[in-house]
Amino acid sequence: MKWMLFAAALAVGASSPTGGLVRGFNEARLLTQGDLAVGLLHGQASVPETRARKNCLSLPVDAPNDRLQGPHGDSLVANQCQAVRYRALGTGSKSGWSSAEYRWVSLFTAEDTTLGSSARDTVAEDEVVLFAAAKSGRVRPVWHERFETGRHALWRSVTPEIAKFGADILLSIQHCVNGTGGCSQDFLRRSPSGQWTSVRQVWIDQLPGAIGGRINHGVQIDVQSLRGEGGVYGARDPNCCPSELLRVQLGLRGDSLVLRSQTVVPSPTATSR
Numbered sequence: 361m362k363w364m365l366f367a368a369a370l371a372v373g374a375s376s377p378t379g380g381l382v383r384g385f386n387e388a389r390l391l392t393q394g395d396l397a398v399g400l401l402h403g404q405a406s407v408p409e410t411r412a413r414k415n416c417l418s419l420p421v422d423a424p425n426d427r428l429q430g431p432h433g434d435s436l437v438a439n440q441c442q443a444v445r446y447r448a449l450g451t452g453s454k455s456g457w458s459s460a461e462y463r464w465v466s467l468f469t470a471e472d473t474t475l476g477s478s479a480r481d482t483v484a485e486d487e488v489v490l491f492a493a494a495k496s497g498r499v500r501p502v503w504h505e506r507f508e509t510g511r512h513a514l515w516r517s518v519t520p521e522i523a524k525f526g527a528d529i530l531l532s533i534q535h536c537v538n539g540t541g542g543c544s545q546d547f548l549r550r551s552p553s554g555q556w557t558s559v560r561q562v563w564i565d566q567l568p569g570a571i572g573g574r575i576n577h578g579v580q581i582d583v584q585s586l587r588g589e590g591g592v593y594g595a596r597d598p599n600c601c602p603s604e605l606l607r608v609q610l611g612l613r614g615d616s617l618v619l620r621s622q623t624v625v626p627s628p629t630a631t632s633r
Contacts, residue, residue, distance in 0.1 A: 396546050401504060406494035407499065412501075416441035424468070427507075429508055430481070430508060432481045441465075442462070442463045449522040450521075450522040456492060457492060457522040459490050462486070462487040464506070466485070468481045484509045484510050486507060486509050487506040488520060490502055503520070516539075519534045523584045527552040530547060530583055530612060531556075532547050543580065545579075545581055546559075549615055557615050563617050563618055571592060571624060575590050576599075586611060588608045589608075591605060592605060592627075604626055607625065
């Protein structure tokens, strides 16, 4: 289960895309590296965009025991869903891409059988869905992720962003941990033929070791410009306040994000202390 992978990540450090170990670099990355393709949807029918805006879609998800950490019995009694957000991605409403956030509440029989047959466990989940525009005001779901919320949640948020690079589409998914582990960011590329492939972040291994080993919570990359920024921590820096900032300019080369330039500058939070 995912929480077991998360514990392992914290114990050993995050694995870099090319197999090297980058200690301290964004432990949450191990949970999502190379896993975004699991959320791809194949052969889904298009739906009216007005429906996607207002009503949740029934999309394939893992069985409850494979996706839920909170208590839940073996039988699903009832569930309901509400569409809470719908927005255009990329350069705006004309980009052809959009995302929705759906909120699910499910009632299960009680995991604790001593509570009696009428007892219920309630589980709350959010689902993020990526849509591609289809013809005549319709959209097609092409990627999604459903994740538990509340006190048992691993993720605080899952955020998709889209950019166009020539004929290619670059999809960024940012996962933020429900705690102090920060955020991780991974990418898929869609070729002109419509095929999706995982993007390897080889730029991490191109950083000098003295820098990469001091980035504890990852680098947030703007998917449009491929500029990124993240904290570089000294030995005595508190978790909130790195003493330096790493700024990078990346490039998309095939299925790889590569390092074009980097610089390390003093952090404003450090100079104000």
